[in-house]
Amino acid sequence: MKFPKYLLFVLNLIFLLNSACKSQEDKKSTGVIFIIKNETNNPLLIRTEQYYHNIQNYEIKSHKINDTIIFKGNGYMYVYLSHKDAYADTVLVANNDTVKIHATATSIKAVNISTHQENKFFTPGDSRKSITFKIDSLSRLFYSINTKLPALKGYSEFSKFQTYPLKVNRPAFVAKATAFSQLLSLLYKDYNYKISTLSSSGDNSQRLITFLKYKINADYYEKLSLLFNLSNSKSVADSLNSQTFINNDLINNPYCNKILIPFLKRKVILQKADYSRSKEYINFKEAYDYAPNFLKGDLLKYARYLSLEKMMEYDESAIEIKKRYIDFNNLYNDPKLDASLKQTLSGIINDKTQAVEDLILYGIDGKETTLRQVLNEAKDKVVYIDFWASWCAPCREVMPKSLSLKKEFQNKSVLFLYLSIDKDRLKWEEASGIEGLRYNNYQILNQDNSKFLKQIALSVIPRYVLYGKNSVMIDKNAPGPSSEEIKKLINSYIK
Template sequence: MKLLTLIFLFFIIIGCKDTDDIKTTKKNKGKINFTFLGEIKDTLIIPNIKYAQYSPVITFITKENPYIDQVIVMDSNTKLDSLEINFDEIILRHQYRLENIYYLFNSGDSIIYTSIKNDFPKYHVYNKEKNKKYMDNDYAILKEKVLGKIKPRDFMFFEFSEISPSKENPDDMVMKYLTRLNSQYNLESKFLDSLYHKNMLSEAFYILQTQKIRFDLYNFSISTYEGDEYYIDNKDLLLNELQNDSLVKYYFFKEFLQRVSFLEYSKGGEIKEHDVLEQYNHVKKSELFLPQSKRYLMHNLLKQIANEKSTLDFESKFQEFSLLKESEVLISDIKERYLTDFSTIKKATDSVYLITTDKIKTNLKRLIEVHKEKVIYIDFWASWCAPCRAAMPASKKLQEKYKDKEVVFIYISIDRNFNDWINASKEEGLLLNKNSILGVNYPSAKFYKELKLKSIPRYILYDKKGNLVHQNAPEPSSGIEITELLDKYLLK
């Protein structure tokens, strides 16, 4: 009774605050409407480590495509005003303090996002009069209010925040942490049951949260130093969970599938050298995974093959994957990401082929000719290259310094994934830059081999006559070194 009183008092307080401070949005039938008030923030603090952003922060899944998360907000500390989503229903996932918070929304919902209690995310649906008795969207806030802060079920966080700074035996610390997590699991299970039996949570949300905390515990246990032993000791239980094929729409189940897939392929950790091609073949032949799970895993491994293996390996496996039934949405995703329609030029060696953001084909020779009579400074980079991204502010300053002079700055990404390049270009302010392009046949082209382009960032310089005069030009942050060089060739 004491618990229930606390719950109701808590929601009277936050409920009054919301209705006083927020104006409702006009309902748009057939769409899910979001209004965001304030920045999308996170207050995660990892002891002993400088805070590093994780992304994406807010995504959603649909029943039409349960495999691929669609991104709403990529990074925390982002400002977003409003958004319309044209689906009958979505499952929204907001990653906050390493916790995945889930929300269920339907067509016609008008939702306002705010942040309370140190920027804790809050989504309020204004048109759901009939469901006002349910507290689904406030569950995460209520859980912290009643149970206190829950320890993140994330082994990397635990490793950095508790194991690294401690002198205690790591294995002993893991066992203690697992004991705490099991205790948290039991407390939250009872808390969920209490709310559900009091008719304070909808059945759909209750089932989702029950599944989530169970799989969060599995995923943490498998990811520890003794994860192989845990898997072997609990193999029957864990393999039985694979029967929940419809859960593939949830991130926690996708994570579980990836871990089980790897442990089955590696025979419980016996195989130390990981080969993504062999794991792909193992999943393809395995009878453990039901259809949706197998499609997800093969798609995920195919992306790894595209990023890590040769073009021939990727094309061979993609051809196999294209024959899978009910995989159209995944096949389209691979075609979009890895430019399969450009497979011929991806293998070409005679020229450096380039693709614009609009997927218009060009080449380096043509680009140099277009900018003849100008000094050309080329920056080779990629979305995954941290030093490349760190150099971008200096590059922009250099570009600003020479904006009224005959110097052209060209950015050539060697990303294999078109979507990753687009997203990174957006973040770096290069998306609308007509001289930001994708090197589609890296590393096949003879030019790359002659240049010995094996590491990035790398900068090269062409003079006004179109001659390559520096194969290793100074970086943008080199100060007088790069400015003297540019000035020298401007005078020639």
């Protein structure tokens, strides 16, 4: 059968249009390509903001010298790149961008081949310069960066950071109330100027404009939050709790967490922060329970999800967390959020957390076992147990000594066993990778109920226990790995 020429032309045109559309779809689905050259021994972290629409896809780690990683994102986003000996670098990216990363011993630098000029929308005219100057001048009446004092330095798993303390003039918030009101008015005026400028822009990069609006909203919130923390002003609190920030669209804001979590602390939680414990305690049980009085829809669901995560962070009891986790699943039945919670709360919601008679262990290889089984399999060896956790600084500081001790006895009948009391599996796995704990490394699942841990009175870590052959306990409070005494003790039992 022959087709008329005009029909063939139409069919070909349709085919070409479909191919073009498909090509565009494929292009849109491509992530950001990161080409990495890492001259350090440190793993690199590539992350963006975590929020509702990227619960589990907000960070990737690279452990290679030369690596290429595709990072799936939602439109435009700022990406933060770092390793533990470098200050983080930041780059604005969008899908289909290619970013080159060069990491040295003390720095990390990212260059996006496709540049995005986020400041092109705001022309620094005289009126704008005047507003900025007035804001800076008024701000200095109340606080300023105190560069005369030493910078506060800190380290995390994948980054180092420093900041200077603030010099705060608290009486000025009362004594200079008119100036404070002027400052708040100018900040609001500056915020509205930026939002209206973006809204009236004829630029066709609508996704960039939408992202920048979210970023400007979050920046404004951060400035007001600082002023509220310094002044405890009711008018500032009312602004922070207003529809400007707490609205239905917040769920789509990449900076949602930075707005929603402080809102829960400030507005929803009744109990004030408790500093009488070893670390700050905030009662996120109340955030979970009372959030329905303030929020609704997906924002309420996400607020309760964050509350569960925060309950874990603040060492809430396993009973309280599990009760609310069950309630959360019954109410929302959200597979995406539940999958994330199961990772974070796995050390609590696992049914075996209730076991009493034995120590239930989850291996770094994903398999479960018990301490009794591990000891039985190593009955012809001396077993040195290192109790630790990702959040325990003394444990982490001495870990290189522990690994060095393990290496010293690597050809002898000694098993070095690492047992973590972390409840957050992801943090345990991350710390394990950094410390190089690839074998005989377990997370304890039933630490709250284990009779064994009560028998050895485990209350402080690091803690070390030594077993002889045939699973005979030698010392339930053994010397640490940096001592010469432990070497003598192990040697005396492997003969």
